[in-house]
Amino acid sequence: MIPKLNIRTYGDPVLRKKASAVLHVGSSERMLIKAMWVAMYENKGVGLAAPQVGISQQIFVADVGDGPIAIINPKILKKSGSEKMEEGCLSIPDIKLSIRRPKEILVQYTDENNQKIERHLTDLLARVFMHENDHLNGKLIIDYATLAQKARLRKKLLDIKNKVH
Numbered sequence: 001m002i003p004k005l006n007i008r009t010y011g012d013p014v015l016r017k018k019a020s021a022v023l024h025v026g027s028s029e030r031m032l033i034k035a036m037w038v039a040m041y042e043n044k045g046v047g048l049a050a051p052q053v054g055i056s057q058q059i060f061v062a063d064v065g066d067g068p069i070a071i072i073n074p075k076i077l078k079k080s081g082s083e084k085m086e087e088g089c090l091s092i093p094d095i096k097l098s099i100r101r102p103k104e105i106l107v108q109y110t111d112e113n114n115q116k117i118e119r120h121l122t123d124l125l126a127r128v129f130m131h132e133n134d135h136l137n138g139k140l141i142i143d144y145a146t147l148a149q150k151a152r153l154r155k156k157l158l159d160i161k162n163k164v165h
């Protein structure tokens, strides 16, 4: 039985915590990953990080159209280029922000079978990787907003926050 996960939204302190590294990917981590894949598809997301379901561990899942992947203990080794792209976040519903990030990255992570992987990522997968990696560091897309954007989003963010408690 795969447990059903609830998406935590802006205002929940777990989203601001730095997630802890996973020492070994065992059956409970694999169960969590399966449940995160289900929650990601149910919510029509392209990525989902463990803190977004209330678990402060360095795990995220993604699917940019070529099947589900699981990323554990990610590290970004190299970044290059720069590109603006619109991003949304399941934890901050109805808000979209155009964010400038590197275009290509070299990453290292462990997968759900404890395999160490090094990969060069571009385009949407690179984007999702950086967005989800931010979640593991307690960082959210609104942290990239300009003062003008922050002013514009203030009311919406307050509404999301007030729904949490």
Ligand SMILES: [Zn+2]
Binding pocket: 088, 089, 090, 091, 131, 135
């Ligand atoms: Zn997000």
